[in-house]
Amino acid sequence: MVRRTLVVISLLVVAATLIVPGVSGATTHTKVGPRQIFEGLVNGSLGTPAPAIIKVVCPGPSTVGRTAHPLPGQTVEVRLASSATARSGRTGDDATWIGAFFGPPPPGATGPGQVSFARYGVPKAIPTSLTFPCDGTGVVTFIPFPNNPATFRSASVPAEYAYVAATSAG
Numbered sequence: 085m086v087r088r089t090l091v092v093i094s095l096l097v098v099a100a101t102l103i104v105p106g107v108s109g110a111t112t113h114t115k116v117g118p119r120q121i122f123e124g125l126v127n128g129s130l131g132t133p134a135p136a137i138i139k140v141v142c143p144g145p146s147t148v149g150r151t152a153h154p155l156p157g158q159t160v161e162v163r164l165a166s167s168a169t170a171r172s173g174r175t176g177d178d179a180t181w182i183g184a185f186f187g188p189p190p191p192g193a194t195g196p197g198q199v200s201f202a203r204y205g206v207p208k209a210i211p212t213s214l215t216f217p218c219d220g221t222g223v224v225t226f227i228p229f230p231n232n233p234a235t236f237r238s239a240s241v242p243a244e245y246a247y248v249a250a251t252s253a254g
Contacts, residue, residue, distance in 0.1 A: 113203035114164060116182055116228070120175045121165040122204065124184065124226035124239040127158050131241035132171060135221060138210065142218035142247040151215040155248055159207035160184045160199050162226055162239075176236030179228035186214055189225045189238070218247040 126136035139155040184199040197214040226239040
């Protein structure tokens with residue numbers, strides 16, 4: 085009887101050590117919801133004091149007036165803010181998700197290249213299907229949805245497009 089009890093206790097201890105690290109190591113990301121202050125990030129940058137950099141793969145030596153696709157591996161993200169700033173946003177009374185828009189935001193909740201966030205602290209890829217200028221500046225706008233015009237505020241991140249010369253495989 086004592087031996088059986090020791091075996092059961094030993095199994096419980098082993099099971100607890102296997103389960104607990106998985107639980108304690110799990111990261112929880114707060115859901116986007118009403119009346120939250122948030123910030124947008126582009127490649128980990130708030131765009132202040134200098135614009136966030138988006139690298140664009142541009143062929144040829146001259147980039148003036150050209151457009152191209154962004155380099156893979158770049159991200160956008162939203163995070164909860166501890167206080168409001170000039171660039172932070174507010175989800176308003178109704179929001180359950182936030183959309184990131186590159187360039188002027190569309191009049192509705194969807195648009196080309198839009199990246200959607202239902203949780204904070206989860207970086208997502210900048211779509212490589214988008215086209216950006218090979219040089220210049222722009223803005224990434226983070227808009228909560230659904231939105232109540234009287235209670236929400238979008239967040240913005242100034243961006244600078246930096247070209248990376250394309251090399252040909254030979």
